Amino acid sequence: MKKVGIGIITYLVFIILYFLQTNFFSWFTIGGVSPNLFIIFAIFLGLFTNNYFAIVMSVIMGLTIDFEIGKQFVGPTAIMLTIISILVSYLDKNFSKDSKITILLLVSLGTIVFEIGLYGLNIFVFKYTSEMSTFLKILAVEVAYNIVLTYVLYNLIRKIGSKIERMFKEKHLLTRYF
Amino acid sequence: MYKAKHAGIISTIVIIIVLVLLVFLTNVDVKNLSYAQSISTSFIRPVQNGFNYLGNKLKGNDAFFVDLNTLRKENEELKNKNSKLEEQLRELEIIKAQNASLQEYSVLKDKYANYESIPADIIDRDFSNFGSQLVLNIGKKQGVEVGMTVIAEAGLVGNVVSCTNTSSTVQVIVDASSSVSAMITTSSEGIICKGSIDNNSELRATYIDTSSEVLVGDTVVTSGIGGIYPKGITIGTIKEVVNTNNLTDRYAVIETAVDFSKLYTVLVIKN
Numbered sequence: 001m002k003k004v005g006i007g008i009i010t011y012l013v014f015i016i017l018y019f020l021q022t023n024f025f026s027w028f029t030i031g032g033v034s035p036n037l038f039i040i041f042a043i044f045l046g047l048f049t050n051n052y053f054a055i056v057m058s059v060i061m062g063l064t065i066d067f068e069i070g071k072q073f074v075g076p077t078a079i080m081l082t083i084i085s086i087l088v089s090y091l092d093k094n095f096s097k098d099s100k101i102t103i104l105l106l107v108s109l110g111t112i113v114f115e116i117g118l119y120g121l122n123i124f125v126f127k128y129t130s131e132m133s134t135f136l137k138i139l140a141v142e143v144a145y146n147i148v149l150t151y152v153l154y155n156l157i158r159k160i161g162s163k164i165e166r167m168f169k170e171k172h173l174l175t176r177y178f
Numbered sequence: 179m180y181k182a183k184h185a186g187i188i189s190t191i192v193i194i195i196v197l198v199l200l201v202f203l204t205n206v207d208v209k210n211l212s213y214a215q216s217i218s219t220s221f222i223r224p225v226q227n228g229f230n231y232l233g234n235k236l237k238g239n240d241a242f243f244v245d246l247n248t249l250r251k252e253n254e255e256l257k258n259k260n261s262k263l264e265e266q267l268r269e270l271e272i273i274k275a276q277n278a279s280l281q282e283y284s285v286l287k288d289k290y291a292n293y294e295s296i297p298a299d300i301i302d303r304d305f306s307n308f309g310s311q312l313v314l315n316i317g318k319k320q321g322v323e324v325g326m327t328v329i330a331e332a333g334l335v336g337n338v339v340s341c342t343n344t345s346s347t348v349q350v351i352v353d354a355s356s357s358v359s360a361m362i363t364t365s366s367e368g369i370i371c372k373g374s375i376d377n378n379s380e381l382r383a384t385y386i387d388t389s390s391e392v393l394v395g396d397t398v399v400t401s402g403i404g405g406i407y408p409k410g411i412t413i414g415t416i417k418e419v420v421n422t423n424n425l426t427d428r429y430a431v432i433e434t435a436v437d438f439s440k441l442y443t444v445l446v447i448k449n
Contacts, residue, residue, distance in 0.1 A: 021305045022303065026303065032378075034305060069303070122355065126355035128355050129355075131354070134374065134376040137376070138308070
């Protein structure tokens with residue numbers, strides 16, 4: 001029941017992020033490139049909640065985005081967000097999230113994986129013209145922007161993340177520390 | 179016993195003193211005490227004046243409190259009036275915005291009178307750095323179907339790629355997956371205009387005939403070939419011609435007629 005509540009709150013946070021992304025960050029850009037709040041959010045979920053919850057929420061969030069602004073077929077954003085949350089959940093077992101550097105690196109990696117995957121899908125499905133140099137330029141700016149945002153929000157992310165983590169993992173022994 | 183005896187003596191003395199004083203004060207002419215009175219008043223009067231001043235002030239304050247109640251009532255009434263006026267102002271602004279939209283629709287309808295069209299507002303935009311879709315506030319219920327052309331006052335916007343009952347998604351011509359069959363108005367040469375991922379106001383014109391002369395400033399319109407877009411809708415003007423070593427690879431940069439960053443109202447062409 002508690003997890004359902006957290007799920008609803010998570011979705012409401014996602015809706016707020018959606019409005020921020022589509023309104024505020026549509027003009028608050030670096031050289032016309034906006035950050036991707038959903039990648040940061042999916043990484044946050046992957047790090048501080050359990051695998052199952054992170055994957056379900058990523059699918060729901062991705063599908064919502066695809067329904068709202070997607071093209072002919074639904075799913076690319078959902079697929080990529082899910083891959084990120086799985087990847088982060090896996091890496092969380094091997095790296096300490098107490099380090100700021102680790103989280104910043106995860107955000108960089110998540111952004112790169114997400115955008116390459118989505119661009120690849122667009123080339124494959126929608127016959128996008130391959131413009132690698134332009135793509136890499138945009139990707140570099142987006143990664144930098146996401147890192148800056150995460151750095152600014154780090155303390156908030158850690159604080160809220162720890163609380164959520166306690167709710168999810170309170171009954172489990174963290175065996176990796178033994 | 180000793181204490182009780184002394185207490186009785188003291189009280190008796192006090193009573194006697196008070197009595198003597200009373201007798202004295204009630205029988206002596208006040209005029210004879212003017213010097214004593216002046217000494218007394220010089221101490222007491224300023225204090226008394228102070229108390230009088232405070233008393234008057236308090237009386238004034240009382241009036242102030244009465245006024246405050248009236249002011250509160252007036253303030254409430256003014257607040258109510260103000261909120262009503264603000265509400266009216268908001269309604270007026272909504273009416274003004276609707277009027278502006280209707281005027282835009284009217285201009286659009288007049289310009290594209292040959293086409294049966296449905297006016298629409300843009301309610302959402304693709305936020306990704308690699309796509310350029312728009313979401314309109316009309317869908318199947320209003321008669322929108324996939325493949326319909328979307329135009330604005332300045333020219334071509336794109337075509338509908340998906341629609342629900344109440345909304346539809348438009349792939350704009352500057353999207354990286356968009357290709358529009360077009361022609362240059364001055365030479366009637368056919369070209370293909372493709373979008374790119376890095377610019378939302380430019381298209382790249384390819385497949386330019388090696389023998390054709392392309393000039394900066396030429397207008398580009400839809401050719402009608404391909405079956406998606408009707409013929410003759412303005413796409414933009416040629417901004418730059420980029421010549422390469424191989425003449426077949428040369429391309430032109432087209433500046434779109436529509437400013438997509440300031441686009442809020444469009445028409446969906448039904449026929």
